[in-house]
Amino acid sequence: MREGKQSDQCEPFAALTSSVAMPPLKDLEREFSEVDYNFQQFCASHGILSVEDFLVHDLNVLVAFAEQHPTSKELKQGITRILSIIDNHHQPWLNGMKLLEDALQNKHVLSTGCEGIDLLLQGGLREGQLTELVGPSSSGKTQICLEAASNVADKYMGAVMFLDTCNSFSPRRIACFLTRGVSPSSKEDKKRSLERVMSNIFIYSVFDIFALLGVLQQLECKWRSQVYTRDNQVKLLIIDSISSLITPILGGNGANGRSLMISAGLLLKKLAHEHSLSVLVTNHMVGGEGGALKPALGESWKSVPHVRILLSCDRGGNNLYYASLLKHPTVASGQAVRFMIEE
Incomplete structure (x- = not known):
């Protein structure tokens, strides 16, 4: 696109x-x-x-x-x-009553299609919020992004923007999610469903932080100039992975890099709030002190997302994954679920 x-x-x-x-x-x-x-x-x-x-x-x-x-x-x-x-x-101060009215009247919950994640989030991804999936390689981050993209484009009839930073978008995986449980006799229905969903997912290839800011700027300008209804509104913006764009600029003293990182985060939250869409980003893990893994974007980023979910996989190779809630504005942190991602 x-x-x-x-x-x-x-x-x-x-x-x-x-x-x-x-x-x-x-x-x-x-x-x-x-x-x-x-x-x-x-x-x-x-x-x-x-x-x-x-x-x-x-x-x-x-x-x-x-x-x-x-x-x-x-x-x-x-x-x-x-x-x-x-x-x-800077954004103006808002009083609590306006924020409550906005949350109750304008923001909806979008199911990811993954029962475990939806259970953890009490329904799914909330519009107006930035949700982060953080975890090591092969912990299910991209799979959840793809399943959420297919489910939102299918069930909610809204557009999904997928900003692909590492060639992770897989049309075949989307097709697999859509055809689960579909009988062989309904091939024509399956084809129509796949075409409808795929036409609602728009993919950008973005390979550095400046390109990301440029794309977000273009999207905001486009969205501000259009009149949306609930049927044609962009509902989900996915960046997989945002950490691969930001970690290269965090070297040295990191001042300029951190500034760009926070700028990107604040812009994503602004877009989520003003256009009532859900933003889903992924963040990989890096080695810390003593070899322990830690989120790649560090302490400065930690306060940016509204919701943080830590993912890990069962080492038994049985498609079993774990998700624990690190941060949520309305749900107690520390809760965890076990779920499967079907092949």
């Missing part, structure tokens, strides 16, 4: 105020006179080329340098303008 060029309403500053992706300073010059060529050159001399760079820069040091400059007044006005842009970018 390919997306065309963003519409005018999604150009630099509109994009800035509506998502976490932040443009180069030069793209703001036409909107704000303070961000002129002189200001851009001053910032560039300190390694600041975008609004996002301000988030990981020591502003006290920057202001000190600006005060030594012949045009210090104008430079400090530019710094103030960028800070105001960042401040306006």
Whole structure:
């Protein structure tokens, strides 16, 4: 599925105020006179080329340098303008009553098609929330994503966006999920069902964090420009795996990488909330101290998902898996289930 060029309403500053992706300073010059060529050159001399760079820069040091400059007044006005842009970018405070009304009236639960996961989540994936599946290789993360994609596209008649970061999407696996329990005599019905479901699943290949932010930006612009009904709305956004996009940028001191990671997480949560869709991402495990496994995205990411599920597999090779709840806004953590993924 390919997306065309963003519409005018999604150009630099509109994009800035509506998502976490932040443009180069030069793209703001036409909107704000303070961000002129002189200001851009001053910032560039300190390694600041975008609004996002301000988030990981020591502003006290920057202001000190600006005060030594012949045009210090104008430079400090530019710094103030960028800070105001960042401040306006944050979501407004919401009172508890509005959040409760939103949860009761607008957000629904989507079954994943996997009984064990649905049982653990008291029904399935909730619209408006970011759910994370974390676990080692072969723990069932991708299988659950594929089963959820097929079930939502089939049972809820809504579109599913599958952002594939490691060539994990398998049309044959989707077909297997759909044809379980279908009798041989209903081949024509099976074919029609498969065509309908497959036409509701859209796959993007995304191989780095910048491509991810770009795709999410395009999707948001498209969704904001369309009027949805419950029958044609995108209901599920899957990223398998988000950790493979983010871990390459977390090296060194990690400041810029962590900033991009949090930006991606906040944008996903914003999309989930504003467009009433469920977001499902996977996170692999890496070796920690003493050889113990830990989630690849570390402590900074831990607070981003609304829901975290730890997956593992039975080493007996009998298609038996385990899921335990690490975090959930309404269900007590620590609960666990055992389930099977059929071949």
